[in-house]
Amino acid sequence: MTAPAAAEPTAADRRRWARYLVEERAEGTVYQRLAARRDGEEREILLSLAEAERRHEQHWLDLLGNEPARLPRAGLRSRMLGWMAGRFGSIFVLALAQSAEARSPYDTEAWASPAMRADEKVHYEVVRGLAARGRRRLSGSFRAAVFGANDGLVSNLALVLGIGATGVSSAFVLFSGIAGLLAGALSMGAGEFVSVRSQRELLASTEANDDAAASAADLDIDENELALVYRARGMDEAESLSRARKIVTAARAGVQHTSTGPVGTHHGTDHEIVGSDWTAAISSFLLFASGAIVPVLPWIFGLQGATAVIVALVLVGIALLSTGAMVGILSGGPPLRRAMRQLAIGFGAAAITYVLGLVFGVGAL
Template sequence: MPALDHERRDPTPAEISRWRRYLADEKAEAALYRDLAQRRQGEERDILLALADAEGRHEDHWRQLLGEHGPGRHRPSQRRVVLRFLARHFGFVFVLALAQRAESDSPYTKDADATAGMAADEKIHEEVVRALATRGRNRLSGNFRAAVFGANDGLVSNLALVMGIGATGASSAFILFSGFAGLLAGALSMAAGEYVSVGSQRELLSASKPTQITLSAAKSLDIEANELVLVYRARGMSLENAEHRAAERMGVHNCDCDPSLSLRPDQLDEGDDHEAVGTGIGAAAASFCFFASGAIIPVLPYIFGMSGLAAVTVSCVLVGLALLGTGGVVGLLSGASPMKRGLRQLAIGLGAAAATYLLGLLFGGVIA
């Protein structure tokens, strides 16, 4: 064990500093999970508290290695500090997404002073946090999707519109009017599209759910023909299991040999699928608001009286910062790198705007 090796000699200053940093990080992670647990109930609360206890066991390992050198102070990494602040003030899912990345970057796999069990714990913790984050992502995925895509569409489409018209040499007043027209038209279009899309998806899911017709029709069916067997086979049961369930439905026999086939009402599980899809009105409202909030940014310089190249430059800078932000949020929630997702959004948005700007220059030259 590493602890025994270090008992035979005094640890070096570098080792003491590293162990103190690990100890501070473990304390911060345990506190993070306890803070998150205070905002949850039931099973999720128990899981988070168990994670905090596991981090506490890791703390004991580093305390043992440090021995008399333990009392020295060391701040946890900046990531842990930020995570705990977010856990106390912001959304549960965002914090878990960040914690998932923190667990995946554990240095224990490459550090001989950490035990193999600790390295394995960190890998398992990543999966636990990933599963908890997935629950949260499923709860908000429907309206969140509409919000993110609405904001990005508003940013990119209206920036492209403003830059394209601006490149033709049009007046600032005309660019401003065009920007507001693009905002309203795009927001209404996005809202209508999301309402129809989500409503259609919910209808499709509802049409795919089993009904309770087997309960009311079973008593009148021909036992020999027994069409119920076809119903259960169509739902994916084997022939043997379908015959067993159909016989129970018709009251021919009652067998508890397989609890999964015992007689019980067909239940409509409306929760998970519809929760992930979201509601039509909610998606439409989110899409409208977020498209409008994104589309207003490119026209802000013109609202405040700017014109020409200065207005175009400020629009690009403002939209670029917004694209970095929305891309980073998507990266966070998806468990990917926020920076990479932000830069990808930036490249796509400015690329589209540059294309329309060149097109505007071309048309402006032709018109002139």
């Protein structure tokens, strides 16, 4: 350990060491709980991080001399991370841990060792790497979820505000909101169904079959003709000819050939990546509907006029801020900035339709 030369620790130093001690313990607990919910390489990495946090903990214990009779509580962020890690073990925990590791206090702490400062920088990169793995696994589904819910929120808020600004009755606004919800959700679901079904059909049309190999015994140009099939599928000339020769020889000898699948064929994998058309359609329908129902809630519960509009804005604002903050957490960026960006975009679109509604409403009078 290193310490300032000829310096005696003050009471403030010891209080600060105690805070570092509980924070290191809390961080170690986070990594241990995350490791318990994983296996393989990720588990080993997380356990190594927990062990490093124990070394840092011991550093502060050595400076304190022994376990203090009273220790402060860990910070709210650390306690929240520990709670989430024990129950979810999700990418959100790693993303938050990444943000926590980025703000190490040891860079300006004279009583921290150079090894500890280096450890914290390494920990940040390690956690960022683990979080990146989770982001890659989550990126497609999370993008679809954010897009679907936000589309429902913004489009239906814009619709009900624009319709409401024309001066029509609350019942008409409610009907418009429900119609917008159903129309948008059905459109999203149908679009996803057609998109996924078309992609699956496209993949199916490119899948290889064994028709050519089954006719190998009757070929009159020996294996060269069959080799063209494999060359067309991406094999090089030598490998294509070798495989064709084996198939023709086996066929002419009367041996039943079992194909292992030509190069470039990923039957199960491609379809697994594309997913189910019905699952995609239903998910898109529900995601859009979950967002689109929020702006309509005030009218569903009987509110009218300016009161309904204000409540709708508050509810949608909370939802937009929440999705924006989640995007910020997952991307490793500042959650508040992402949340405010989401809010500005959503309210901006709604404001335009509201103004148009006022113009058309005045023009109709």
